[in-house]
Amino acid sequence: MTEPRDLSPDVQRLVAGLDAEQTEAVLAPRGPLCILAGAGTGKTRTITHRIAYLVQTGEFSPQQLLAVTFTARAAGEMRGRLRSLGVQGVQARTFHAAALRQMSYFWPRHFGGHLPELVTSKFRMVGQAAARERVSTTNDMVRDLASEVEWARSCLIAPEDYPAAVQRSARETPLPAEQVAKVIARYESVKKRAEVIDFEDILMSMAYMIESVPDVAREVRGQYRGFVVDEYQDVNPLQQRLLSAWLGERDDLCVVGDASQTIYTFTGARPDYLLDFADRHKGATVVQLERDYRSTPQVVALANRVISGSAGRLAKARLRLVGQRQDGPSPTLRTFDDEQSEAAAIARRCAELIENGTAPAEIAVLFRINAQSEVYESALADADVPYVVRGAEKFFERAEIREAIVFLRAAVRTADESEDPLPDLVRRVLASSGWDPSGALGQGAARERWESINALVGLAEELHAADPYVTMEALVAELDHRSAAAHAPTIQGVTLASLHAAKGLEWDAVFLVGLHDGMLPISRARTPEQVEEERRLMYVGITRAREHLQLSFALARNAGARASRKQSRFLDVFGGGPTSSTPPAVRRKAKVTRCAGCGQALTPQQASRGSCERCATSGNTLFERLRSWRLETSRSHEVPPYVVFDDETLAAIAARQPSSLMNLLSVKGVGETKLGRYGSAVLEVVAAGSSGAAK
Template sequence: MTDRPDLPPDVRRIVSGLDPEQTEAVLAPRGPLCILAGAGTGKTRTITHRIAYLVATGEFAPQQLLAVTFTARAAGEMRSRLRSLGVQGVQARTFHAAALRQMSYFWPRHFGGRLPELAPSKFRMVGQAAARERISTTTETVRDLASEVEWARSCLIGPDAYPEAVRAASRETPLPAEQVAKVLARYEAIKKNAEVIDFEDILMSMAYMLESVPEVAREVRSQYRGFVVDEYQDVNPLQQRLLDAWLGERDDLCVVGDASQTIYTFTGARPDYLLDFGERFRQATVVQLERDYRSTPQVVALANKVISGSTGKLSKARLRLVGQRPAGPEPLFRTFDDEPSEAAAIAARCKELIDGGTAPAEIAVLFRINAQSEVYESALADLGVPYVVRGAEKFFEREEIREAIVFLRASVRSAAGSELPLDEQVTRVLVSSGWDPEGSVGQGAARERWESINALVGLAEEMRAADPATTMESFVAELDQRAAAAHAPTIQGVTIASLHAAKGLEWDAVMLVGLHDGMVPISRARTDEQIEEERRLLYVGITRAREHLQLSFALSRSPGGRGSRKQSRFLDVFGGGQGGTSAPSVRRRAKVSRCAGCGQPLAPGDAAAGTCDTCRRSGKDLFDRLRSWRLGVARENQLPPYVVFDDETLAAIATRAPSSLMGLLAVKGVGETKLGRYGSDVLEVIGAGATSDS
């Protein structure tokens, strides 16, 4: 850390404990300052100490500084840190909160009357606009249209320019661009007639007042003389216009950001403002923060390797992190046969960490899209591991899932006696409810809805593979049981979240799941720019981990499925991909099917059964007794038999014939919950068979 005896005591106190690069940023001369801060390098610490330095040296009074962030949580954190440094009175707010505060003050003085009512959501007015254009007003369609309205307005794009703008950006739209443009125009008219404003109006109106009303500009610029902008890579054109209006001809601006964490361009974010800062302000001081205090060197090395493959303009501003923490465990890369196996292993790993002393709240399971959450919610619930879903509703609380279950429940009676396989029955019911199995939908909410319902079909395929005779009634009962488990209240638990929702957060242990091509990068990423954003998204996920990191993917969606998936191309540098090289920091578990009984590699013809021919013959009698016992338990508790144990687990128990609870727990498919519920009974069945043989 920096030792600067040449500095005055007050300044020495402010930079005490900072590293050389952080100190350089804090002590930079007044004027334009760009801090390129990598993940975990202490950017919030640096900019709050910078503000404290400017106040302590008399460059600014606290009330003359405005710090803007993107979330209320980040603004609150900044205010808290400034208070701990003895700095009171600095305004730290989001762009919208700062603009709304100023608008509420100036509007009555310059336009008369109160500020128009702020619409809390675009949804209702966008729905009205769609209806007047004779466009579908389903929840997901309106939600996607609202996102397009927000994107266009944040990018300062009017209805007439919208079609050409989306084509230039290779942007997927929920409807033909010309139709969306009509909705955008109609939305503006409806808003005007209702005499309400939206959040974009707040920024736009404040920028306009500063640009066109001299007395407003003089008063605001007299009040705020220095500006700090956090996460500058995420600024959109509308926010930049307001920032320019605040600044006027001045250049007292400090920005901090990281081009490698640009993951919101689909909402209008423009990293160009960060990348071109030095060209715009020729006298700017640029400081790079690359010392990572969050993650172990092993995690940092993995992050560097992933982002080193980036290309394009953003790659020129790529930072190379240097881990500062003591060495930790190597990141683990695992491959699984199917998604349920992946989820079960992830849940078991979470439980292992918790049993080893890691707090549940310090563990996260991160995936690409919210529809992937259900299988992990279920797997964690099966092991009794508490969890919380961040940034989205729990799977069974989503509107489309509740509606689908209503249709499925209503079909139980008509499905009785059907000879169709379960997954085909489920597909037919969901198609009749309006779902398209071909997935011919766009992006956004419609795609999320499709993926969520498709997960139900995947579950039906899984259940059919475990027991071909499974009925629709059993399937609905399983859904009800899973929903009940998911609704159990949790206070502190493992975080389940999408990679986007994880931005700005960190945990001791992170599991990155579903890392196959088509998911990361996601299939709808087609242009080079879109694919590179997917790489940055994975980079953000990796850099959330402090110590433990596991990456994984499944070769197929359902048990018994064709293992045709390939690992994410972004992980090719770790081996297993085309043109990649192996790396000692990642251990990859190869896909080898082994007998559930003796553990020997299986011949191709035995892989589906899960056991070799020898073990099947030796354990057949016990397997039959276990199936009879299972049937009795299932009938007594009114459960589908596979809920007790599926055939694969019974086969593994029969071939191993464990004589103790610990031996039974070692069998794949027997978790602690089922061990406590059925363990003693299973051992009795095994023991009875051994006595009979004697």
């Protein structure tokens, strides 16, 4: 490697502030270069300085370099960083944007006329293809079939080869593979008849033109001499074919990736191209970036432990991150009785972080599937914490939820509720709307839709557990209440996002929620390869956190339900199993249940009721009075009892017996909003209970 003293002053300034491995990557000789960059190791900084170095040393002019990313946001960030380094004119684009720009230039010259119209959505034509093949054309089915069309074409799989490819990959399909193959073939004929092209056509056609038209190949390869590809672990076969066409026989290629962040194989991504890079490009330089500048050493240590349990080929390529920041709080693992308790506790913790100076936009709650968002939207709204939903519609804005509420509202006027408990009635009403109460069928959009509607059944079970006589009218009122709260202004707020949508982002504080087996890994992950991808998904979630990280799961879905869930197998690193080595710092963070009244640590038997013997004896009668008051209040306000206060908060009030609003505000679970709404009434109950005890 070139010594710093041998560099020109301009290049010395360029590498100033880079660590040794980043500098090695920037100064690597021309030719194939593979940068294995772990989470938070400064990969964007490294590759932009690499591009600037190649330009400053005269190896390439800016116009001869093409940097390819996977999102327009990442491309924009790269262009901005290059401008700050004084480099103008480098093309930084997504695969599709780069190919479309080239196609728009070459098509009129070689085929005459304008480029055919580009359709940005396959939905309409896939629906037509499905109808002609006499299969279901519901919105969910068409969306899932469109995903299969994209997967097959991105993987260069012809319709006739699709069934065998599905079997090899153990892929779930919305219909029998033979039927899906017919829809894929029909889609191609529908598209051809309409004389339009889609995004896969752009990539395929550009690759074909370079491969088959010498003038096009000569001009493209004359224009672009060097290539940089970010997130190379996510490249699919179609994108790799275009990249190979751009390169030709040349080897001026720099790729950047991390096998441990491979989480999109279901869309056709192939980490093999990254893993095999040195074999396919003889003499390639390989540099590993393992110094993590994003997360505290405590977060980094947990990420390393989780990914160290991986198996298979990708495990051999994993990087071991080394935290570079100062020490921070250890990650914590919390267990809750039910999902509502989990959400409420996290909402309270978000409020505490914000009160202590953390910006709401620097906090994220991450989950496995979008259907999990509703309980957190509701809990954050109840706690007056603003939030934004990233990568999906808000729960009450989803089409299937709006439609289901219409059916439930109609049932208020027509249903006979004298016999059936609310959950059974809700299941019957939703079944009439097309929802199958027996369980989710298929995958993709259909499964997401089922999970979203099933959340309404879960709410009915929750209300029924609190009040066995709850009515359909009360359920609809609760839905209206939650919907109204969810429409509060949310521009600057806590981020709610799926783990997939969180890729490439980072926050000061991250809550990973719903981490039970069956959700992460998700139940449909059946093969060892699919389970390992779920592990990598958790690894991605952990490495989004800069400082605060809490992982949690609920033993049951609803209050009062059987506690049958087990924590995710990926969380075994928190225990003392034979293959885990949990540092003392993490063990000290094990959950300790404390008395709601005096705060002392409780035995398991005491923890079940939330207080020690002394506080339980003094507060038992008052606790029951508070529960009675809560039931009356919830009925008069037409809300579930837990919306007023949960049992944990009532137990704390009974134990402490606050005598003023300020004393009451210090009780965990009592915020300013609930203090103003219920504070005076609670103090009256406490005062009456205290005087009764004195008598």
